[in-house]
Amino acid sequence: MTGPDTTELLRIDGLTKQFVKDDMGVVALRDFSLTVERGSFVTVLGRSGCGKSTLLNLVAGLVPPSSGTIAYNGRNVTGPTTEIGYLTQSDTLMPWRDVRRNIEMPMEIAGVPARKRAERSRELIATVGLDGFERHYPRELSGGMRRRATLARMLSADPETLLLDEPFGALDAQLRKEMQTELLRLWQGSGQTVVFVTHDIEEALLLGDRVVVLGRLGRIVLDKPIELARPRDADVLRVDPAFVALHGELNEALKEGAKT
């Protein structure tokens, strides 16, 4: 990939994370290195338990690494910043706030005046298609709608980088496809950088400019640019020979990664 020039946004070097369990250290991620270019869409593909979520938690600054460094925009990550938005696997909407107030929450914390908040949240609610549900509490929404509200909340802070941890994993196939299309629409032309973690080969190929396949403990098995033309349509791609070849290659890489 590129050297240390201006296009490099995220640089991870020798990252290791181990958790303490009783008297043992459980290694979740070992000596992991990766650079991400500004404005790119990187999908990280790996089976469950390969350290994907740990990786994102570290990059988001939620947990400190055991060793190694993460540099974001040339500065070391020591804690969460609002420049990085992180959509975790589970929904973390505040159950006591309705959709609108949930979406406004990051702006509230940033000290955005109320009128501006209302305006922006209205925009975002329209963007993610939740019109008419502003006053609903999370428990009154379906899983898909909660996901969208969470997405809107993340976007309301105007992050320049999005970390997405299997964001659509819990949705049904149809809805997942819609959300993927929507995500691409939001991303294209926004200049945002996306790191998208998934265990789904097709999703990885459909979305990413580049797919990084992780094996156990975050070993990089394959790091491959994806040059399929956008917009990508899953139904068309499925019979595209280039796509099929890539699918096979990634599948092999996943198997390989599981071995050692």
Add this chain to the structure above:
Amino acid sequence: MSTEVAAPSHTVPLERTWWERNGRSAVVWTARTVLIVALLAAWEWSAERLFDLTFTSRPSDILTRLVEWNADGTLWIHTWITLQEVLLGFGLGAVTGVLAGFALASLPLVYRVLEPFIMALYAIPKVALAPLFIIWFGIGLSMKVLLAAATVFFLVFLNTAAGVREVDRQLVDAVRLMGGGRREIALKVVLPASMTGVLTGLKVAIPYALIGAVIGELVASNRGLGYLINDAAAQFDTAGVFATLVVLSVIAAILNLGVSMIDRRVGRWKPLEARR
């Protein structure tokens, strides 16, 4: 992305008769009324025929006693005293319980150190504290207030602390990701998240405030409903005892009404986890 976004839940108008809508609760209320009337009638009828009136009294005597007490003001003086004790005791116990709950639960190490001692104190039957409270505070109002507060405090404290300690870590992380610090975490996550615990504590503590106050009065007093029971019993005035019990159960019913109102308030939103 709009397949799922149908109208905010699909509703259809239903033609329901009065019976379909209210039948069930009408049956329940009718059954309740019949039951109470039947019980009172059976009691009234059997009182002199099957049982000694000195021991069982009878509804008409109890009613007469209540009317008398109402007329000479006895009822209201004593009820007011007991109510004061209940309200003050509940207020004192609730405020200190909530404050202590928040303070201690935010200091996990201190909480761990103190927990066994707190549980030991909690397990003491509060009646056993009455003699000590009499030595300390005399037999006036304050002793009953404190006796009521002692029980309320622990219930509110333990529920508040549990509420604070069980705050979802992921929600805290969500606020950290939004750039929130300790202040935002405390105000925007811990406080609202622990509200369920606080309200549960307040809810279960309400009857105990009444119990504490009345027990205090039974142990030592010259006023209040507990005293009225003791006094009537000492004179073998069974009707008086029952009349006081009626008043107590009315108070309890009113307090329970308050409980169910709190319940409805809590039920507005429930954490997502609680519904899985």
